[in-house]
Amino acid sequence: MSSGQNVxxxxxxxxxxxxxxxxxxxxAVGVLIAPDGQFLLTTRPxxxxxxxxxxxxxxxxEAGETVAQALRRELQEEIGVTVGEVxxxxxxxxxxxxxxxxxxxxxVFDWQGDLHMHEGQTFAWQRLPVTVEPVLxxxxxxxxxxxxxxxxxx
Numbered sequence: 001m002s003s004g005q006n007v008x009x010x011x012x013x014x015x016x017x018x019x020x021x022x023x024x025x026x027x028a029v030g031v032l033i034a035p036d037g038q039f040l041l042t043t044r045p046x047x048x049x050x051x052x053x054x055x056x057x058x059x060x061x062e063a064g065e066t067v068a069q070a071l072r073r074e075l076q077e078e079i080g081v082t083v084g085e086v087x088x089x090x091x092x093x094x095x096x097x098x099x100x101x102x103x104x105x106x107x108v109f110d111w112q113g114d115l116h117m118h119e120g121q122t123f124a125w126q127r128l129p130v131t132v133e134p135v136l137x138x139x140x141x142x143x144x145x146x147x148x149x150x151x152x153x154x
Contacts (some may be wrong), residue, residue, distance in 0.1 A: 002030060002134060003066060006093075007094070007095050008094045008138065008140075009094075010094055010096045010097070010138065011023045011046065011096070015097065016095070016097055017098050018099075022100050023102050024100050025100065026033055026059060026060065026067075027058055027066075027101055027102065027104065028058045028070040028071035028074060029103050029104060029105045030054075030055045030058050030071050030075050030108045031056050031089065031101060031107050031108065032057070032108060033108070035109075035146055036125060038112070039056075039125070039127075040057065040079075040115075040125060041055065041124050041125075041126050041130065041132060041135075042056075042057045042078070042119065042121045042124075043122045043123075046120050047086060047096070049098045050136055050145060054124070054130070054132045054134065055135075055138065055139045056075050056105070056139060057075055057078050057079055058078075058103075058143060059077070061071075065104065067104040068086040068088075068106070071086055071106055077115060078117075078118055079115050079123070080114065080116030080117075081111040081115065082112045083108055084111060084112070085108075085109070085110050086106045087108070088106050088110070089107050090142075092105070092138065093143075094113075094137065094138040096137070096153050103138055105142060113136050128143065130143060
């Protein structure tokens with residue numbers, strides 16, 4: 001797994017909550033890829049920061065959880081699927097105005113259950129280039145990585 005060396009700054013013109021010493025929040029993110037190559041994007045739930053923006057589903061790690069454990073829990077809670085094998089893929093540190101977030105992106109090819117959006121979000125199966133907008137800043141690098149892999153025949 002490669003780690004993002006650079007920090008992605010989202011909405012850099014906005015003031016950062018918590019200043020320079022704010023803690024990093026670790027987040028497990030699932031890149032669910034269907035057999036036909038489409039991937040799942042969901043909207044940020046109403047009432048949350050960046051509500052309505054499109055992202056890959058996931059959520060914060062709780063104390064003592066591994067990335068895989070957090071991803072399984074979050075995808076069950078948020079979209080109602082039970083995840084099989086989790087494939088750690090890439091990490092990206094994103095400096096949002098409201099939080100400093102380390103995103104742990106994992107590819108998921110195996111899940112069971114029908115999608116149920118438990119937090120009022122919307123979902124869409126997408127291909128590159130995506131047709132939904134706006135896309136959450138932390139999602140943009142993933143779309144680029146997927147494009148690079150497609151170009152390389154991965």
